[in-house]
Each structure stands twice: as C-alpha cells, then as structure tokens.
Amino acid sequence: MLEPRYLTGKKAEIDQFIDQFDTFLFDCDGVLWSGDHLFPGTAEVLDKLRSQGKRLVFVTNNSTKSRADYKKKFDKLGIPCKEEEVFGSSYSAAIYISRILRLAPPKNKVFVLGESGIEHELASEGVPFVGGTSPSLRRDIEPEDFGSIADGSALDPDVGAVLLGLDFHVNYLKLSHAFAYLQRGARFLATNVDSTLPAAHSLFPGAGSVGAPVVKAYGAEPVAFGKPSQAMMDAIEGKFQLDRKRTCMVGDRLNTDIQFGIEGGLGGTLMVLTGVSKKDEFLSEGSPVVPSAWVDKLGDLLG
Ligand SMILES: O=C(O)[C@H](O)[C@H](O)COP(=O)(O)O
DSSP states (O other), rough: OOOEEEEOOOOOHHHHHHHTTEEEEEEEEEETETTTEEOHHHHHHHHHHHHHHHHHEHHHHTTTHHHHHHHHHHHHHTTTOOGGEEEEEHHHHHIIOOOOIIOOTSEEEEEEEEEEHHHHHHHHHOOOEETTTOOGGEEEEEHHHHHHHSSSSSSSSTTTEEEEEOTTOOHHHHHHHHHHHTTTTOOOEESSOOOOEEEETTTEEEEHHHHHHHHHHSSSOOOOOOOOOOOHHHHHHHHHOOOGGGGGESOOOIIIIIHHHHHHOOOOEEEEEESSSOOOHHHHHOOOOOEEEESSSSGGGOO
C-alpha cells in the first residue's frame, strides 16, 4: 500500500508540498468550516496560497447554496472569494442538464427535490423546473393527494427529469411526486449522493440519505454530478483550464473529495481530519481510497 505522507506542519516540508501545485481545489464543509464555524487558520492559509500566485477553486457537494450564495457565505466569514471560483454540485448538475442532456421540449422541466441553490443554478442555465422550494409541496400529504398523483392530475406533464439534492424540507408528498415522475419515464439525476452532511462539529443526514427513499422505491440509482463524479472534474478542467498534474484536491471525505482527485488523475490529494473521514480509514491495510498526503487541520499548511 502506498503510505500517505503526513505533513506535520514544518515550514520546509509544507513549502515543498505547496510548490508542486499551481491550483488547489478546496472542499468547503469540513475543510474550511463546519456549518457557520470557520476553522482557525482558514483565512490565513487561503491568503498565503493566493499570495504565492496559486489558483483556488472551491468545489462543494452542498447543493443547498448557489455559487452566489457561497460568495455571500465567504463574505460573511470575511474570506475573499469570487463567485467564479466556486463550483458546486448544483451548478455541475445544471450545466450537464442544459449543455449535455438538453431535454427536448415539451418534456424539458426538472422536478427538484432540494433547496434554492439548485433552483438558482437551473435558472442561470435557463432550465425550467418545478418542486424545489414551492410552498405547495411544503405540507403533509392529504388523502386526496394519493389519487391526484396516481392519475397524474397533480403532476406537471412537462417534467422530463427528477433532480435529487439536499432538501431540509423533505416530506412524503415531495418523495411521492419524485417517484411518480420517475415511473412516468423521467431521467433520474442527483446533485450528489453524500450520506452525511458535516455541520456544527457533528454529522447530519446528507443529500444521499434524503433521497434514499426515492432510490429504494424506484430500485435504481441516480446519475450524480457532485464529487466523485468525473463529469464534475471534466467541467472544472474545461472551465479553469487546469493542468491536472499541477492540481491538488483538499478534502475531508475519502469517498467524495479524495476519490474525486484520485480518479481525476490529479497530482495530489490532501486529506484534513476536521470533517467526515478518520485517519484509521486511510491508514489501515487495504484501504480503498488513500490520499497522497494528510494534515490534522488546514491551518497546518501555514507551516
Ligand atoms: O449531503 C450533502 O449534500 C453534502 O454532505 C454536503 O453538503 C457536503 O458538501 P462538501 O463537503 O462537498 O462541501
């Protein structure tokens, strides 16, 4: 097994590690912050990398926020960031739907199980959608809903795809709509399928857990566009014209962030231990996903 390199924080080894790369792809939740808590040293590390001319791209699976929302979050936390530096799973899904899938009218609407981040990114690509944050679906299912979903009168006939993301208002009515559209032949898509969401120094159900009832009912997995999907990597490479061998993915989750970087053939993957995965998972014999290097926390890159 290839041992990942432990960077203890000594200046010379950190400088040597950083020198290998021109571009750093940063995961956000669990790396830069946990929920609304900014980790110590985040701002300083990003400043240091920028001052050395490194390009930074913030690659997040969190579909609840659009790129513009992320920019606001960075502003609120006092970290410089341009909207164009953010690449989220909502945006990744939206560009795939609009530029590659190209759903033909009239069946070109997307039913969204998710929050406003997905809606904004679909809208930015001109993709029509229903569901999402609509108040009409933020309620309990009523006895008459069963009939109107079953006979299709409650459904939009123009829906050609179902897009699952993280939905903080998930309920039986929305799940039933998603399942009904799939049974009528809609394409099955997801922004990402993460099992957990890191927040408040703990873990909560993630997008994959929220959409799991639909997957179970339908009996098939969606095509997902967040990490580790290489559709996302290809889109990032195309947009930022990056040299993969001079790019490092920094993340806290082995099966999304680190796998994303390894499968993408990046020059490096750097694991931090402030989020989801624990070091035993990649240091133990036979670990399926092993980063090229690891630090205890992002702040250690200050050297
Ligand atoms: O469930 C989700 O959608 C994700 O767990 C979550 O939002 C994590 O995003 P990331 O760590 O890629 O920023």
